[in-house]
Amino acid sequence: MLSKKTKYGLKALTYLASQKENTPVQIAEIAENENISQKFLESILLSLRKTGFLGSKKGKGGGYYLIKDPKEILMTDVMRILEGPIAMVPCVSLNFYEKCDDCPNESICSVNKLMLKVRDANLEVYRNNTLADLIM
């Protein structure tokens, strides 16, 4: 299941990318338009700023704005920041690899075998979609 964090994050990014001018947009405006808890959205936008997707401006007329061109923002990167690993098990994760504690041998593990294919299918989608592709 997709977390609300990711859902809200994607909606906020899309909202920002849909602006005609790339001027700062207030949290309150995004939250209201997208039906998001303002406080929760604050923390999400903050993490997107810290990871280099957004810039922020304080004071009157402040808010958040996109730093990069939406075409340059890959879903792989966004998903990893918001949702975490793309793989469904750590033993097939590219960026968050970990050995399964209960599995003695990955090379003969049926779960590993299936989840590798699932990971690749998901990566294919996320790599081929940018923020620009989400705008209606």
Add this chain to the structure above:
Amino acid sequence: MLSKKTKYGLKALTYLASQKENTPVQIAEIAENENISQKFLESILLSLRKTGFLGSKKGKGGGYYLIKDPKEILMTDVMRILEGPIAMVPCVSLNFYEKCDDCPNESICSVNKLMLKVRDANLEVYRNNTLADLIM
């Protein structure tokens, strides 16, 4: 993240499919060989029996066994039983559709748009893999 329930269920199914003869295998044997909590595995196998994947035999020499040919057991069906919806959001789910409470219009929702593609990619994998494909 893949739940342990699904992970254990897949391992148990694979274990059964790997047997030379399709005679009943005791829960304890599967649990020991696959490093699974026996009690937890019990409930998983029970649900797989109730949904028509496994048969069971009581008494001495009893246990669980596959009802169908591994080639006929699609991952789509197994995943839906064990893990639940394949879609990451209910509004793109084929078998568990639900409208998102916070989203006024699916047709202009960026999350919906992206998750449709993800769902299709995952379905493609699950539809093209059977239990037979997981055996090493």
Add this chain to the structure above:
DNA sequence: AACTACCCCATCAACTTAATAGAGTAAACA
């Protein structure tokens, strides 16, 4: 200097997961 909006901390209820225990029931075999 005042206002605005970002920023951070702590708290909290609700839910889910994974594991475990204990008792009950049905089938097989001597």
Add this chain to the structure above:
DNA sequence: TGTTTACTCTATTAAGTTGATGGGGTAGTT
């Protein structure tokens, strides 16, 4: 017919995560 074996069911529990909220502080703009 009775005992063994193993499946079946209910209930409980600890731990972790999620999503939401409140309060207060800080920094930049006008």
